[in-house]
Structure formats: structure tokens, C-alpha cells
Amino acid sequence: MSAAPAASPTLAVALEAEDLRHRYGRRVGLERVSFSLAGPGAVAITGPNGSGKTTLLRLIAGLLRPTEGRTRLRVGDAEVPPAERRRWIGLATPDLAFYEELSVAENLSFAAEARGLAAPAQAVAETLERVELAVRGADRVAALSSGMKQRLRLAFALLHRPAVLLLDEAGSHLDEAGRRLVNRVVAAARREALVLIATNDERETGLGDQRIELRGRGLGDPA
Amino acid sequence: MFLRLLLLVWIAAAIVAGFAWAPTVPYLEETTRVLYFHIPAAWVTVLALGWSVVHSVLYLRTRKLEHDDQAAGAAELGILFCIGATVSGSMWAKAQWGSYWNWDPRETSIFFLLLIYAAYLALRSAVEAEERRARLAAIYSVAAFVAVPFLMFVVPRIYQTLHPSPIIGRGSEGGMDPRIRVVFYAMLIGFTGMFYWLLSLRVRTARLERRLAEA
Amino acid sequence: MATNGSSSGAAVWAILRKECRSEWRTRYGLNAALLFSVTTLTVVSFAVGRLSDRTDLLSAMLWVVLLFAALASLSHAFVREVEGRTMTMLRLVASPTAIALGKLLFNLLFLVVLELVTVPLFLVLMGGPPPRWGPFLAVLALGSFALGTSSTLVGAVIAQTRGRGALFAGVSFPILLPVLAAAVSGTRAQWQGGAVGADLRLLASLGLALLGASLLLYDHLWED
Numbered sequence: 001m002s003a004a005p006a007a008s009p010t011l012a013v014a015l016e017a018e019d020l021r022h023r024y025g026r027r028v029g030l031e032r033v034s035f036s037l038a039g040p041g042a043v044a045i046t047g048p049n050g051s052g053k054t055t056l057l058r059l060i061a062g063l064l065r066p067t068e069g070r071t072r073l074r075v076g077d078a079e080v081p082p083a084e085r086r087r088w089i090g091l092a093t094p095d096l097a098f099y100e101e102l103s104v105a106e107n108l109s110f111a112a113e114a115r116g117l118a119a120p121a122q123a124v125a126e127t128l129e130r131v132e133l134a135v136r137g138a139d140r141v142a143a144l145s146s147g148m149k150q151r152l153r154l155a156f157a158l159l160h161r162p163a164v165l166l167l168d169e170a171g172s173h174l175d176e177a178g179r180r181l182v183n184r185v186v187a188a189a190r191r192e193a194l195v196l197i198a199t200n201d202e203r204e205t206g207l208g209d210q211r212i213e214l215r216g217r218g219l220g221d222p223a
Numbered sequence: 224m225f226l227r228l229l230l231l232v233w234i235a236a237a238i239v240a241g242f243a244w245a246p247t248v249p250y251l252e253e254t255t256r257v258l259y260f261h262i263p264a265a266w267v268t269v270l271a272l273g274w275s276v277v278h279s280v281l282y283l284r285t286r287k288l289e290h291d292d293q294a295a296g297a298a299e300l301g302i303l304f305c306i307g308a309t310v311s312g313s314m315w316a317k318a319q320w321g322s323y324w325n326w327d328p329r330e331t332s333i334f335f336l337l338l339i340y341a342a343y344l345a346l347r348s349a350v351e352a353e354e355r356r357a358r359l360a361a362i363y364s365v366a367a368f369v370a371v372p373f374l375m376f377v378v379p380r381i382y383q384t385l386h387p388s389p390i391i392g393r394g395s396e397g398g399m400d401p402r403i404r405v406v407f408y409a410m411l412i413g414f415t416g417m418f419y420w421l422l423s424l425r426v427r428t429a430r431l432e433r434r435l436a437e438a
Numbered sequence: 439m440a441t442n443g444s445s446s447g448a449a450v451w452a453i454l455r456k457e458c459r460s461e462w463r464t465r466y467g468l469n470a471a472l473l474f475s476v477t478t479l480t481v482v483s484f485a486v487g488r489l490s491d492r493t494d495l496l497s498a499m500l501w502v503v504l505l506f507a508a509l510a511s512l513s514h515a516f517v518r519e520v521e522g523r524t525m526t527m528l529r530l531v532a533s534p535t536a537i538a539l540g541k542l543l544f545n546l547l548f549l550v551v552l553e554l555v556t557v558p559l560f561l562v563l564m565g566g567p568p569p570r571w572g573p574f575l576a577v578l579a580l581g582s583f584a585l586g587t588s589s590t591l592v593g594a595v596i597a598q599t600r601g602r603g604a605l606f607a608g609v610s611f612p613i614l615l616p617v618l619a620a621a622v623s624g625t626r627a628q629w630q631g632g633a634v635g636a637d638l639r640l641l642a643s644l645g646l647a648l649l650g651a652s653l654l655l656y657d658h659l660w661e662d
Binding site for chain 2: 023024025026065067
């Protein structure tokens with residue numbers, strides 16, 4: 001086993017974007033943006049709909065290839081190329097879906113095993129406790145309400161104790177108890193990871209101690 | 224401009240020479256002249272496939288859409304020349320062998336190339352976003368190219384050839400009338416030049432279209 | 439490829455198990471594929487009757503039935519991920535190569551199950567046992583291997599297009615044609631008592647060449 005993030009102590013994290021830009025075909029997904037962040041800590045990413053919050057998170061996670069510019073991630077002393085990001089990054093985004101025919105625990109076990117975690121069963125059990133979903137562990141995903149699915153997304157992102165936690169609209173579909181859960185999760189995670197919270201919800205933007213604001217025309221460009 | 228004119232005159236002269244100057248081969252008689260169109264078309268078919276694959280690999284390495292334009296343009300021209308080669312070959316087969324289609328190894332091979340081109344273009348038309356289209360098409364083109372040499376091996380095992388040991392083929396070239404050879408090579412050069420010219424037009428249009436859409 | 443050997447092996451294994459479990463719960467692909475191949479087989483058998491003395495036709499028919507069954511089902515492994523929108527989750531836990539290899543193993547397993555039903559039924563309905571089981575099974579195995587590698591790669595490509603399943607048959611056919619040709623030639627040769635070595639080598643090298651190309655191409659499969 002090489003990188004077993006579950007066992008890793010708190011590592012210094014540095015995340016940079018250099019003239020990062022993305023297009024989907026002819027449509028602009030993210031206007032040019034540059035920033036430099038250091039973790040552990042929490043950062044809020046705000047911006048109107050369509051300004052590219054989700055796109056930015058997907059670029060950081062290595063799911064998208066930037067049209068221009070690049071992202072750089074350093075964890076501890078090691079530079080993590082986009083193709084290796086999945087080991088260090090936990091992403092919860094509203095378009096994340098799970099296998100409906102498998103149970104909650106089976107979905108998470110699959111993720112833990114595919115990630116090569118040292119003790120998958122234990123990681124799954126702990127994470128389910130953490131998002132208060134343990135009682136629903138045996139239920140099929142198809143039977144979950146949208147709020148419960150959102151908790152599962154959080155669990156999926158937290159499962160391998162990532163060094164960078166990317167939360168996209170983390171509070172969506174959640175009730176008051178769920179939102180308090182998000183607050184607790186962020187409060188705990190920010191001590192050991194760099195947490196990026198993409199949202200326009202006042203209750204969540206307050207969780208970050210810095211803020212990156214995406215505008216239609218991008219940060220770096222003079223309008 | 225000059226090169227285009229030269230190409231026009233070159234091909235026109237070669238066509239005229241092919242009919243008026245070069246003699247026919249015994250047994251083939253007038254059908255000899257299909258040689259000047261059929262084989263250059265088949266050659267361009269193969270050339271275009273190679274060109275397309277090379278640019279597909281280059282696209283995957285560099286992600287420059289110009290390579291995708293080259294790959295797509297070459298494939299679009301390739302299918303045209305491929306149809307030309309297939310139809311002219313089929314007509315010749317009717318005249319010589321008495322039937323348009325016999326699943327002769329060569330017919331099978333050209334038909335296979337036609338299928339690859341058609342599948343490649345069908346795949347392209349099914350993807351909207353141009354980066355994704357370029358990427359998927361490039362992947363497909365490399366995979367299909369890997370399969371090509373195998374078919375060349377396997378086809379003769381399945382279909383007994385009807386092909387007469389080709390009078391036009393390698394071995395007998397020495398005995399061919401030099402005038403036929405001159406016209407043949409002139410047409411080969413002419414077709415290659417035509418391919419290159421059409422391709423550069425196609426790539427330029429694609430580039431302009433993209434610039435227009437971005438502006 | 440910077441992926442760590444042991445952990446990507448774990449990912450391939452996890453994906454294979456996940457595929458089997460999903461397939462077992464839903465029987466999304468297998469039922470359809472079995473029904474499809476049995477239907478094709480019945481149509482062929484009903485239309486031409488027994489062919490025991492026409493071994494050339496017999497080997498062609500066998501592979502036509504298998505090819506159609508494969509074309510009808512082997513793109514599902516990826517199409518299902520796209521339609522269930524689970525591709526993002528999958529890409530977050532495994533490398534593209536691990537995903538594709540896991541799917542490839544599943545598709546090969548799928549073909550084995552499919553053939554366990556189709557081939558005996560075919561032999562009973564159409565011909566009778568092959569003269570030599572060794573060469574027959576070797577051609578079947580290597581033919582399925584080549585069929586699996588090529589259709590897995592094409593399936594991954596096709597799942598990202600608008601046509602998805604509809605396009606799969608047409609687009610994978612040119613790549614499958616040499617597989618089909620070599621497999622038919624080998625099956626016919628064993629039926630007629632000839633040597634199958636050349637066809638086996640051809641099928642094996644084609645399968646390996648496509649697998650090798652796939653390993654290079656898999657890294658580019660998903661980027662948006």
C-alpha cells in the first residue's frame with residue numbers, strides 16, 4: 001500500500017490555480033481565475049449561477065482537463081498531478097449519483113475498496129456514523145430521500161479522510177439537522193484538510209475564513 | 224493559385240494522355256485505363272487513413288484542435304476517394320470478371336476501409352462538444368487502425384481469391400509499357416496533390432469557422 | 439502510468455465485484471442478452487434447419503449468433519454508468535485504466551456465461567458436437583477474448599455519445615470484422631479437421647494488440 005490517506009496525519013496542503021479557464025465546447029464554463037490557497041483551513045467559493053463554481057471544483061478534482069492554465073496541488077512535500085488527485089481529494093457535488101441497486105454501505109464499501117483503503121469496513125462504519133446515516137446503511141440507494149442522498153454524498157467525500165475536501169452546495173436538500181451536520185463536518189474537517197465550500201448560501205459562506213468570488217468575467221481580468 | 228492551376232493542368236494532361244497516348248494491355252483492353260483512376264484513388268484512401276491516424280495521435284498528445292481538423296478532413300476526403308476506388312474497382316470487376324462484387328480479398332479490404340471511415344464519421348456526428356468529439360474520434364481512429372493489418376492477414380484465409388494474378392501488379396511492372404507507367408505515376412502524383420489541396424482547404428475552413436464562433 | 443500497482447489491482451477487483459453484484463441484482467444485461475441470443479439462434483435454426491453436414495455454414499452461424507449477442511450487450515457496462523450518472527463517482531475512486539480493466543473482466547465473464555448457454559444450445563439445435571473439443575474451445579476462448587477487448591473499448595467511447603447503444607453495433611463492427619473472420623476461419627478449420635494454429639495466433643495477437651492499444655488509450659477516455 002502506498003498512499004493510504006486514512007492513516008495520514010495532518011499534512012500541509014497548497015492549492016493554486018494559474019490562469020485557469022474552461023470551456024465546454026463553445027460555452028464558457030469558467031472564466032480565467034488565479035488564486036493560491038493553503039490548508040488546513042476552509043475557503044468559501046461564491047459566485048452567481050453559471051460562474052463556474054462546480055466547474056472549478058471538478059477541475060481541481062482532476063475530473064476535467066482545463067482548456068487553459070492549470071491547477072497545482074501539493075500535499076505534504078509531494079506535487080499531486082491531476083491524474084492522481086482522486087487519492088487526496090474528496091468531492092461532494094449535487095450531480096454525484098450512486099448505484100441505486102446497491103445499499104448505502106455497499107456503495108461506500110465499493111468506494112473504499114476501489115480506493116485501496118487499508119480497512120474498508122471500518123472506514124465505512126466510521127463515516128456512516130459521522131454523517132448520521134448508520135441506521136440506513138443496509139437500505140438500497142433507490143429508497144433514500146434526497147436529503148439522505150445528500151448525506152451519502154458527504155460520506156462519500158469524507159470516506160478516505162481526504163487532504164482536500166470539496167463541497168458543492170453541501171446544504172442542498174438538507175433539513176435543519178442536516179445543515180447542523182454540515183457545520184460540524186466542516187468544523188472537524190478544516191482542522192486536518194483544506195475545505196472548499198462552493199455555495200451562495202449565507203449559512204455556508206460563513207464557514208470559510210477566506211472567500212473566492214467568481215464573477216462572470218473572471219477574477220484576474222480587468223472587466 | 225499557381226499550384227492549383229498547375230494541378231488542374233497536370234491532371235487534365237494526364238487524363239488526356241491516359242486515353243490518347245498510352246496503349247492498352249492485352250486481355251484488359253480498354254479497361255486498362257481504369258488503372259489511372261482506381262489505383263490512385265485507392266492509394267489516397269490509404270494515405271488519408273494514415274494521415275488521419277497520425278493526427279489523431281498528435282491530437283491526443285497535444286490537444287490542439289488543428290490536429291482534429293486534419294484528422295477529420297482527411298477522413299472525409301478518405302471516404303470520398305474510398306467510394307471512388309470501390310465503384311471504379313467494382314465496374315472493372317464487372318467488365319473483367321462478370322460480376323460487380325465477389326468478396327475478393329481486395330474488395331473486402333477496401334470495403335473494410337469504407338466501414339471504418341463511415342463508422343468514424345458516424346461517431347463524430349454523434350458528439351456535440353468539439354473537445355469531446357475530437358478526443359473520442361481520435362481514440363476510435365487509433366483502435367480501428369490497430370485492427371487494419373489483421374484483416375489483411377485474415378481475409379485471404381476465408382475467401383478464395385478470384386483475383387487473376389494481377390497483370391498490373393508488382394511482378395509484371397517491368398513488362399508494362401513505359402507510357403502506361405508514366406501516365407500512372409503522373410496520376411498518382413496528381414491525386415496526391417489533389418488530396419493535399421482539398422485537405423488544406425478543409426482545414427482552413429474549419430479554423431475560420433472556429434474563429435468566427437469564438438469572436 | 440504513475441498508478442500504484444497493488445491499489446489499482448484492488449480497484450480492478452472491486453469494480454469487477456461491483457459489476458457482478460449490480461448485474462445479479464438487476465439482471466439488466468444478462469437476461470436481455472440471453473433472450474436475444476436464444477431468439478437469434480431459434481430464428482437461424484428455424485430458418486435453415488440442421489446443418490451438421492455443412493460445417494462451413496455452421497461455423498459462420500455460430501459466430502454470427504455470438505457476435506449479435508455481444509453487440510446487443512457489451513456496451514451496457516458503460517452505458518449503465520452514464521445513464522445512472524455514476525461515472526463521476528467511479529472516476530473519483532479509480533483510475534481510467536482500472537475502470538476499463540474492471541469492465542473488461544466483467545465483459546469477458548459475461549461472454550463466458552452467455553456462451554455457456556448459447557453454444558451448447560447451438561450445437562444441439564444446429565449441428566452436433568465438434569470433432570475435437572480442444573481446438574473448438576480454444577478458438578471460442580480466444581475469439582471471445584478479442585471480441586471482449588475490442589467491444590469494451592468501443593463501448594467506453596460510445597457511452598459518451600448521443601447515440602449510445604444505437605451507435606454501438608455500427609461503430610464496433612469494423613473493429614470486430616477481423617475477429618469475426620479469424621474466429622469463423624478457425625472454427626471451420628477445426629470442423630473440417632484442419633489446423634487451427636494460424637487462426638489461434640491471429641486471434642490472440644489481435645486481442646493482445648487491441649488490449650495494448652486500449653491500455654494506452656484508456657487514460658484519455660474520460661475528461662469531461
